Structure formats: C-alpha cells, structure tokens
Amino acid sequence: MNTPYLLEMRDVSVTFDGFRAINSLSLTLAAGEMRAIVGPNGAGKTTMMDIITGKTRPDTGSVRFHGHDLTRLDEPAIARMGIGRKFQKPTVFEALSVRENLLLSLSGLRAPFAVLMARLSGQERARVDHLLDMTRLGDFAEHQAGGMSHGQKQWLEIGMLLGQEPELLLVDEPVAGMTDAETMATADLLREINRTRSVVVVEHDMDFVRALGVGVTVLHEGSVLAEGALDTVSADPRVIEVYLGR
Amino acid sequence: MNRLFSPAPGARSFAGVARMAIVVLVGAVVLAGASLLPESSPLHVSAFTVSLAGKYLSYAMLALAVDLVWGFAGILTLGHAAFFALGGYAMGMYLMREIGARGVYGNASLPDFMIFLSWTKLPWYWWGSEHFLWACLLVLAVPGVLAGVFGWLAFRSRVSGVYLSIMTQALTYALMLAFFQNGFGFGGNNGLTDFKDILGADLHSPVTRAVLLVVTGIVLALALMLSRFVVAGRFGNLLVAVRDAESRTRFLGYRPEQVKLLVWVFSAMLAGLGGALYVTQVGIINPGEFAPANSIESVIWVAVGGRGTLSGAVLGAVLVNMGKTVFTAWLPEFWLYGLGLLFLVTTLFLPKGVMGLFGPARHQSVQDVTPEVSSPEGDEA
Numbered sequence A: 001m002n003t004p005y006l007l008e009m010r011d012v013s014v015t016f017d018g019f020r021a022i023n024s025l026s027l028t029l030a031a032g033e034m035r036a037i038v039g040p041n042g043a044g045k046t047t048m049m050d051i052i053t054g055k056t057r058p059d060t061g062s063v064r065f066h067g068h069d070l071t072r073l074d075e076p077a078i079a080r081m082g083i084g085r086k087f088q089k090p091t092v093f094e095a096l097s098v099r100e101n102l103l104l105s106l107s108g109l110r111a112p113f114a115v116l117m118a119r120l121s122g123q124e125r126a127r128v129d130h131l132l133d134m135t136r137l138g139d140f141a142e143h144q145a146g147g148m149s150h151g152q153k154q155w156l157e158i159g160m161l162l163g164q165e166p167e168l169l170l171v172d173e174p175v176a177g178m179t180d181a182e183t184m185a186t187a188d189l190l191r192e193i194n195r196t197r198s199v200v201v202v203e204h205d206m207d208f209v210r211a212l213g214v215g216v217t218v219l220h221e222g223s224v225l226a227e228g229a230l231d232t233v234s235a236d237p238r239v240i241e242v243y244l245g246r
Numbered sequence B: 001m002n003r004l005f006s007p008a009p010g011a012r013s014f015a016g017v018a019r020m021a022i023v024v025l026v027g028a029v030v031l032a033g034a035s036l037l038p039e040s041s042p043l044h045v046s047a048f049t050v051s052l053a054g055k056y057l058s059y060a061m062l063a064l065a066v067d068l069v070w071g072f073a074g075i076l077t078l079g080h081a082a083f084f085a086l087g088g089y090a091m092g093m094y095l096m097r098e099i100g101a102r103g104v105y106g107n108a109s110l111p112d113f114m115i116f117l118s119w120t121k122l123p124w125y126w127w128g129s130e131h132f133l134w135a136c137l138l139v140l141a142v143p144g145v146l147a148g149v150f151g152w153l154a155f156r157s158r159v160s161g162v163y164l165s166i167m168t169q170a171l172t173y174a175l176m177l178a179f180f181q182n183g184f185g186f187g188g189n190n191g192l193t194d195f196k197d198i199l200g201a202d203l204h205s206p207v208t209r210a211v212l213l214v215v216t217g218i219v220l221a222l223a224l225m226l227s228r229f230v231v232a233g234r235f236g237n238l239l240v241a242v243r244d245a246e247s248r249t250r251f252l253g254y255r256p257e258q259v260k261l262l263v264w265v266f267s268a269m270l271a272g273l274g275g276a277l278y279v280t281q282v283g284i285i286n287p288g289e290f291a292p293a294n295s296i297e298s299v300i301w302v303a304v305g306g307r308g309t310l311s312g313a314v315l316g317a318v319l320v321n322m323g324k325t326v327f328t329a330w331l332p333e334f335w336l337y338g339l340g341l342l343f344l345v346t347t348l349f350l351p352k353g354v355m356g357l358f359g360p361a362r363h364q365s366v367q368d369v370t371p372e373v374s375s376p377e378g379d380e381a
Helices: A045-052 A075-081 A098-105 A112-117 A122-134 A150-163 A180-194 A206-212 A230-235 A237-244 B015-035 B047-072 B080-102 B112-116 B132-156 B161-180 B206-232 B234-251 B256-282 B292-305 B311-330 B332-349 B353-357
Strands: A005-016 A019-030 A034-038 A060-065 A083-086 A168-172 A198-202 A215-220 A223-228
Touching (some): A019 A045, A019 A060, A019 A198, A019 A223, A034 A180, A045 A168, A075 A083, A075 B234, A083 A150, A098 A122, A150 A168, A215 A230, A223 A230, A223 A237, B015 B047, B015 B206, B015 B311, B047 B234, B047 B292, B047 B311, B080 B132, B080 B256, B132 B161, B206 B234, B206 B256, B206 B311, B292 B311, B292 B353
Parallel strands (some): A034 A215
Antiparallel strands (some): A005 A060
C-alpha cells in the first residue's frame, strides 16, 4: 500500500442523469502540497470534492487517501480519516456561538454518548483559544455565529476545519464575497496552514490563486485540461480558449 | 408550515428549567397536602382536583419529551402519544393484575376481559406483569425499544422533515388499530380499567392519590433536570447543529443518525414514564390514547408554551389542558376550534410561545439572524 501520494484519483467518472459531471478524471496530490483547482462553471470542481468526501459515489475509478480506498466509505468515516472540507457558501451552526462552533469541530469525541458525558478539558479550551487567535475571531468568541459577517463566517469555517486537525483540507471558494484585503489575508492564512497540512483550493479569483503561489490544475468538462504553474497554465492556448480568454 | 421545521427561535437559555422544576415540586406537594386537610377547611382541595393536576403533570412529561426531539433535534414528531400510551399500558397491565380475584369473574390469575374472551391462560407477554418492578422496566423498555427500531430505520435512511412526521402519525395510527383488536390481548376497545390498588395501597383513597401526585411532581422535576443536562451541554450544541445543518455535521465526522437516535429513544422513554403516571391517576388506558389527534395536541402544547425551552413545554401542557378542562365543560363543541386558533395565533404571533413573553432580551439578536444557509447541499457552481 505504499504510495508517494497523499491523494490519488484514477480514472474517476460520475454521471448525473446522463450528464458526465466527471469524466475519467485523474489527479494526484503529494503530502504537504497545496494545489489550486480552477475551471469554468460546471467543470466539475465541487463534484470532485463531493467524490473525495464521500457525498457522491463515483460510477468508475478509484480514490485513494494514503492508499486507502475512499469510495466505499461515507462522509463521517472519511472526515475521521483526516479530510476536512469547507463549503462554497459558509456553513456554520448559526444558532451556536463562535466558540461553541469551534468546540464541536475539535477532533476527538464523536460518539454521541461520549459527547453527552464530555466535560470541557483545559486542553480543549486552549485549542479553541488558539483557533480563535488564528482566525482573528477572539473578540467574537461568545457572539452567535449567525450574526457574523460573511467574511467572518468564512474564517470561522476555516477555523472549524482546522479544529478537525485534518491532514488534507478541501477548501471551496474561500474568498467568494470577500473584500480585497480579506482575500489577501485569507491567502496568508492558507499558506500558513499549508506549512503543516495539505490543501486543495477551488477558486475563481485569479489574483487570489496568484497570491497563493502554488501549482494549478485546470478542470474542464469533468477532466484535467492542464496542470502546472499559473503562468504556464494561463499561457496554454486550450486553457485560454475554455476559460481565461472568455 | 415552514416554521414547524425551521430552527426554534432563541432556544439557548435554560435558566428557567431549575425554577420550573421547583415550581412543579412545590405545586404538587402543596396541592397534595391541601387535599388531605379536613373537608371543612377553606384550603381543602377535592380529590378530583388532585387527579386533574396529576393528569396535567403526566401530560407535561409528554410535552417535555416532544420538546426534546422537536425543539432541539428538529424532529417534528406527530406520534409521541404512542410512546405515552405504551407506557400507560405497561403500567395498566400491572394494575390489572393487582385486581386479582376482586374482578367481576373472581379469577385471581386472569383479568376479566380475558375470561370474557374465553382465554384460559395469560398470553406470554403478560408474564411477570404482576410484579411492579417488571412493570416499571416495561414502562421504559417498550417505548424505548420501539423508538430505537423505528428511529434506527428512519434516521439511517435519512428520512426527515414532513416525511418523518407522516411516518410517526402512521406508527401511532397502526398501534391504535392493533390495540382496538380484542385478540391483541389488551382489552380491545375498553382498554384496561377498574383498577383497585397499587402496591397494596387503595387507588381511591385520598392519601394514595396525594402520594401519586407528589411522585408525579418529583418524576417530572427530575425529568426536567435530566433533559436540561442533555440539551445544555456539548451534546445539546451537537443536537442544534444536527437540527440546523445536518449534513455539515457529517463532514465534521459526526453521525447525525446516532445523535438523533439517542435523544429520540430518551424522549420516548420519558413519554412512556408520563403515560405510566397518567394511568395510575386517571384510572383507565384505552386505544383512544393512540389517536393521531393526541400526538398533534402534544405538539400544540409545546408550541404554545415555547418550543426549545423545556420549561415552556411543561407550562404549555398545563395551561392548554387547564383551558381544555374549562372549555370542554363550558362550550364542548368549540374546543377543537379554540385549540386550532390557539395554534395559529402562537405560530404567527408568538413564535417563542408563552415563554417568549417573559423571555430575556439577551437572545433578541437571534431574531435578526438571516439564515443565509440552511443546508450545505447543492453547492455545485
């Protein structure tokens, strides 16, 4: 089961009502790598994340994480293996406070009865405080998450992702709806996270992708169109045709 | 209708729960005490009032059970009276056996209705019913096991919302039809009644009735505190998370079906306990208790009192049932219209129920929240 890759997708296809959302897609990610996925709407970026996280089962092909097949597992099992996901729209628990959101995300207790009997440990408190610092939400810890701004919710969700202590983070359009300053701060945050974890970012915003300074994979009609540094990829005539040149 | 499935407004304060538990305890003790005063005393309370209060508090247990699953896990149950009635039947079986040879047919080992059906021995599921402790076990175990099987199947298949509500209605309706059958072994149409005593104490004596009311008050107070323990801590946060964004919890590594199952089974057991307390004080349990309308009424009690507050459920059950007692004596044919109107008015104008009237302004901010995202599904751009 030795493999040089952390994540390895081979010939993955999935069809929805006759529409090939993913078409023999192959993609690999090395441990510690950060990768940006770009592509026009409908290229299959979110479907790809759905497949990795167990929400959608592929018709054919394999998805391996540390060499373990993911296609047989459901969402909680995959999440517990160390894959965290941030959704395109920020999805936090609106009725709970920022602190309660982070506490629920912390890796560790998952069985309902264990959660029922759980008491807040000093170590958990420290972990939550660290996440509050990292996401600059310390002043809002006791605020209800539903009342936060769009950008703050994005950051809270990234904080929850980190709370899970995943080895691999899948981040879907983290800067949608953010100001330029917030966008650049988010790029810094992701680079910081990438020092210890692998990251896959789906993003439309080219300035943001440039700020990340990482390898880019261009998806088109459910398969990989081009791969490489942003400058190389954006000079590729096929890429210009389907995406950048529009 | 959407309000019935959407998050309960501002439900994160439990300061009132302990206070409500004390009110229930004190109320039960005072009423019970007053009923034992001589009849000439101006403070004397009639036996009728005592059993009425016992009935209200038993219903409050059912309301508490409904609030746990509806207010905190977002499961709009329209069949919880089934668990209540099952608990009632489990206790009723023991009370039937306590009658012994004092029945019409004077048979010490068979309840009257079985002799009437020409049965010669107890069916196997009546074994052990002469023991009070066995009855207590059944009161919790029967609703618990049924809820466990039902919930496991429903939650695992990710059935939720209105579909789950309809299934709970079907569950209670099916049980009602089964219990109406004479051959089912629970007295058919008439149910179980004519009880004489409990643990050797005469059920019709004022002292027994007073004790039963106090016991009901104690059990309800404990149930309130236990429910608060369940919903106030981290598990309560998890319940709210599952209620508001179930699929998000899956990506955090939780299994929402297990979370819901735990609270669902606990809630069914509370309802069963309520039914057992009910039957000792009302003196009859029959298949009518499974009627779908009963379950719907219990949801209305919770809505009126204040969903997702625990204390509100108790308050709503007592208030609405007091109203029902008064109204049905006064204008019986209009009660159902009144109840329907009450539900409409609460849903439209009092989303936090009666509790919302003296609720703290602390949770005002909840009202301002626009739930931008209620489900992380369907994100494909």
